[in-house]
Amino acid sequence: MKVYSGLAGIPVVKSSISYIDGQKGILEYRGIPIHELVENSNFLEVSYLLIFGKLPSKKEYKKFVDDIKESLFLDEAIINFLKDIPSDTHPMKVLQSIVPILATFDKNKDVLDEKHHYSAAVNLLGKVPTIIANWKRISEGNPPVYPDKSLSYAENFLFMLTNSLPDKKIADMFDKCLILHAEHTINVSTFTAIVVVSTLADFYSAVSSAVGSLSGRLHGGANERVFYMLNEIEDESKIEDFIREMLNKKERIMGFGHRIYKTYDPRAKIIKQFLNEISKIKGVSNLYKKALKFEEIGLKYLKEKHIYPNIDFFTAVFYNYLGIPPQFYTCIFAMARISGWIAHCKEYLKDNKLFRPTQIYDGGHNIHYVPFEKR
Numbered sequence: 001m002k003v004y005s006g007l008a009g010i011p012v013v014k015s016s017i018s019y020i021d022g023q024k025g026i027l028e029y030r031g032i033p034i035h036e037l038v039e040n041s042n043f044l045e046v047s048y049l050l051i052f053g054k055l056p057s058k059k060e061y062k063k064f065v066d067d068i069k070e071s072l073f074l075d076e077a078i079i080n081f082l083k084d085i086p087s088d089t090h091p092m093k094v095l096q097s098i099v100p101i102l103a104t105f106d107k108n109k110d111v112l113d114e115k116h117h118y119s120a121a122v123n124l125l126g127k128v129p130t131i132i133a134n135w136k137r138i139s140e141g142n143p144p145v146y147p148d149k150s151l152s153y154a155e156n157f158l159f160m161l162t163n164s165l166p167d168k169k170i171a172d173m174f175d176k177c178l179i180l181h182a183e184h185t186i187n188v189s190t191f192t193a194i195v196v197v198s199t200l201a202d203f204y205s206a207v208s209s210a211v212g213s214l215s216g217r218l219h220g221g222a223n224e225r226v227f228y229m230l231n232e233i234e235d236e237s238k239i240e241d242f243i244r245e246m247l248n249k250k251e252r253i254m255g256f257g258h259r260i261y262k263t264y265d266p267r268a269k270i271i272k273q274f275l276n277e278i279s280k281i282k283g284v285s286n287l288y289k290k291a292l293k294f295e296e297i298g299l300k301y302l303k304e305k306h307i308y309p310n311i312d313f314f315t316a317v318f319y320n321y322l323g324i325p326p327q328f329y330t331c332i333f334a335m336a337r338i339s340g341w342i343a344h345c346k347e348y349l350k351d352n353k354l355f356r357p358t359q360i361y362d363g364g365h366n367i368h369y370v371p372f373e374k375r
């Protein structure tokens, strides 16, 4: 028997939610190329597409968006709970711990019932952005900003986060970043979600576990570290030495490389265009300049190994432009990925099988207990 370390390359599900061709740099959601969705759609419509398997009719779309807007608000008990958490707690930890509490307020408890899938989707898509934004305000010692239903999904999030109305063009680009984060086949956090739901635990448990899984620096946590990495470099003249030193020490360059993409990440390409656009509105920031130079030099060393910048490399710079503190970057990834996690949980339950891999035991046998005094 062979151990499939990290399950690399082992199919564990049949899925029609998304498709990646890592050699050609193709990403599709329900068969639609990602750039077409970014050009024509918005995050909530894409969420519907992922979760329900088709583009919504006007009526279905309106109901979905209205239901999500209704669920933007948090129960005061949750806001009070946030106020009691130590202010230096990482936002991903806060998110991971609040998500299961949302289940308490959902009357549709049966994970096998479609009603649970719908209400969990609507609740999580509605309330997670509010949790993140409220936590930012509360952890900085400010009162939370309540949701504004008259704003678009992205505008409302940025409004709650910063207490000021965002530029429409910038909010639109942010919405498209959410589209790009929404789904990515069976990555580790999505796998975590379906493993949890295979036990028939509810969608809130699945999403909370997925948030924990996403927080690691080899997965969603990379974008936060990209910021620290770029920030640590004094100026562009030091980039080459920095990269060489990291590679000599066999350290991973954050925001570079991908398990599946062995060419340029198509999502990174789109966010790079957004950076070009936002730099025209807000000016060319130091971080942006450094990132472009870093990419150029990084590719000089890594391209031959098929290692390219990934989505996290450029979102770190984009979110910095929006004035978002780095510890919140992975939360934004999580708030978008809810759609993908829910879509996969819903799909997996159609033909559920409890996950139970096996192991190759390599310990001893018939070893006898030794009392403390004889150890």
Ligand code: COA
Residues within 6 Å of the ligand: 217, 218, 219, 220, 222, 251, 252, 253, 254, 255, 256, 257, 258, 259, 260, 305, 307, 310, 311, 312
């Ligand atoms: N920086 C430097 N070297 C890297 C690298 C990186 N970011 N990513 C991979 N490599 C190198 C490895 O050191 C290894 O080199 P070797 O063959 O000389 O030992 C080789 O590429 C293959 O590494 P492996 O770990 O097998 O690749 P992987 O496909 O499993 O790695 C990631 C995928 C994402 C884990 C990896 O690229 C990484 O750690 N990236 C940084 C974190 C990150 O940005 N994560 C977000 C992903 S969206």
